[in-house]
Structures are given as structure tokens and as C-alpha cells.
Amino acid sequence: MRKKRRYIIVMATCILCFFGIIYFIVPKILFYTQMYDNRINVAIKNATDIHDLLEEAIHCIEKRQYYSAIKLYQKVVQDYPYHKKTEGAQHAIGSCYEWAGNYKKAKEAYNIFMKKYPDSxxxxxxxxxxxxxxxxxxxxxNDAMVDKPEQLDKIIKKCQKIVNNSSGQKKTDAMLKMGECYFLKKEYLMAIEIYQEIISNYPDYSRIREVEQMIGVCQGLLGNYGKR
Incomplete structure (x- = not known):
């Protein structure tokens, strides 16, 4: 009888907590989400050119608001289809989906890029x-890098071992991953340093264009818009 009563009390407590979360927390989440969406909509409306949209997208990335950044990059692609920076914006859509852990959408975005820019x-x-x-x-x-920031240092150490003990594509891939880890840690100067080392020492690296683009993103996050 006591066990049954205890079970009922526990279940009742769980139910109350559940409805408490729905009643108090969910509305706040929706409120702040809506508020941020409104801010993005205002930013889009007030943007005078492509640079305003790209700068706002970079701010969103810094705050890990990847879906907001995607919305801004999509606006760039829509409104400035022939601008020289639109190609990078289309690629950034895939990157943001990847950072957000939405791999299905990331693949779709990358496939769209390949169809639109096959010679890029x-x-x-x-x-x-x-x-x-x-x-x-x-x-x-990738999940560990995005969802568990405390794992970034471990990943950096593993990548550093690969860099120290390997060569060729394996080495440069590890360096690129290290740069991405520092980027996610918001240590943009360290990320830039690694990216620049790749460009200086491995100019024929197959992903050199991606490295250059990441330097641009890091520079933007440091306030040096347009700098490479």
C-alpha cells in the first residue's frame, strides 16, 4: 500500500513538473525565439546591400543562431544572385546546417551548390x-564539436597528434579540423593562424577555397569585414 502511494505521489509530481514546464518555460522559449526572428526580419528589411546581410549573418553565427544565419544567407542568394559573394553565401548555408547538426539539410544545400556552381x-x-x-x-x-564544447580541446589534441605524425591530405585535414575547433571555441585569431598556415604551406590543398572562406568569417567576427 505504501509503495503504491509513493508511486502515485512520484507520478503526480512528474506530471506537475511536466505541465509546469509547458506552462512557464515553453512560452518563454517561444517568446525569445519570436523576438529573435523579428530581429532578423527587421535586419533583412533594413539591409541596404549585401554587406549588411552578410555582417548580420556573421553575428548570428557567433551566437550560434545558425538557422537565423541561414535565413540571411538565403536572402543574399535570392536578392543578389549574380554578386561575387553569393557563391560563398550558398556554401555557407550548407555549413550552417552542418554546424546545427541538421545533416540532411546540409547535404541538400551542398547538392544545390554543386548544381548551381559546378565549376567552382x-x-x-x-x-x-x-x-x-x-x-x-x-x-x-561533428556532434561533439557542436554540442559538447568541452570536447573541443580533446579533439584539438588528437588533431595535433595527426599533424605531428602524418603528411599530405591527412595532415591538412587535421589542421582544418583544428581551425574549426578554435572557431567554435570563439578563438578566432588562433583559427586564422592555422588557416593561414594551411594557405602558406599547402597552397594546392583541395579545400583551400574553404579555408579562405573561413578566414573571411573569422575576420568578420573580429570586426574586420572584407579582410582576408
Missing amino acids: KLAEICRQHVVELDNPIYRKV
């Missing part, structure tokens, strides 16, 4: 990303 240097990078996103190990590492 970034097209081959998109192909590599599509292949990587089918690899469960790659997704696991």
Missing part, C-alpha cells in the same frame, strides 16, 4: 562534405 572550387569541397556526412564517425565528431 567549392563544388569539390561540397562533394567531400556530402561524402563525409554519410560517415557516422564524422557525424559523431
Whole structure:
């Protein structure tokens, strides 16, 4: 009888907590989400040119508001289809989906890029990303990087070992991953340093265009818009 009563009390408490979350917390989440969406809509409305949209997208990335950044990049693609920076914006849509852990959408975005820009240097990078996103190990590492910031230092150490003990594509891929880890840690100067080392020492690296683009993103986050 006591066990049954205790069970009923526990269940009642759980139910109350559940409805408490729905009643108090969910509305707040929806409120702040709506508020942020409104801010993005205002930013889009007030943007005078492509640079305003790109700068706002970079701010969203810094705050890890990847879906808001995607919305801004999509606006760039829609309104400035022939601008020289639109190609990078289309690629950034895939990157943001990947950082958000939405691998299905990331693959779709990369495939769209390859269809629109088949001759771009970034097209081959998109192909590599599509292949990587089918690899469960790659997704696991990516999830750890995005969802568990405390794992970033461990990943950096592992990548550093690869850099110290390997060469060729394996080495540069590890350096690129290190740069991405520092980027996610918001240590943009360190990320830039690694990216620049790749450009200086491995100019023929197959993903050099992606490295250049990441330098641009990091510079933007440091307030140096347009700097490479």
C-alpha cells in the first residue's frame, strides 16, 4: 500500500513538473525565439546591400543562431544572385546546417551548390562534405564539436597528434579540423593562424577555397569585414 502511494505521489509530481514546464518555460522559449526572428526580419528589411546581410549573418553565427544565419544567407542568394559573394553565401548555408547538426539539410544545400556552381572550387569541397556526412564517425565528431564544447580541446589534441605524425591530405585535414575547433571555441585569431598556415604551406590543398572562406568569417567576427 505504501509503495503504491509513493508511486502515485512520484507520478503526480512528474506530471506537475511536466505541465509546469509547458506552462512557464515553453512560452518563454517561444517568446525569445519570436523576438529573435523579428530581429532578423527587421535586419533583412533594413539591409541596404549585401554587406549588411552578410555582417548580420556573421553575428548570428557567433551566437550560434545558425538557422537565423541561414535565413540571411538565403536572402543574399535570392536578392543578389549574380554578386561575387553569393557563391560563398550558398556554401555557407550548407555549413550552417552542418554546424546545427541538421545533416540532411546540409547535404541538400551542398547538392544545390554543386548544381548551381559546378565549376567552382567549392563544388569539390561540397562533394567531400556530402561524402563525409554519410560517415557516422564524422557525424559523431561533428556532434561533439557542436554540442559538447568541452570536447573541443580533446579533439584539438588528437588533431595535433595527426599533424605531428602524418603528411599530405591527412595532415591538412587535421589542421582544418583544428581551425574549426578554435572557431567554435570563439578563438578566432588562433583559427586564422592555422588557416593561414594551411594557405602558406599547402597552397594546392583541395579545400583551400574553404579555408579562405573561413578566414573571411573569422575576420568578420573580429570586426574586420572584407579582410582576408
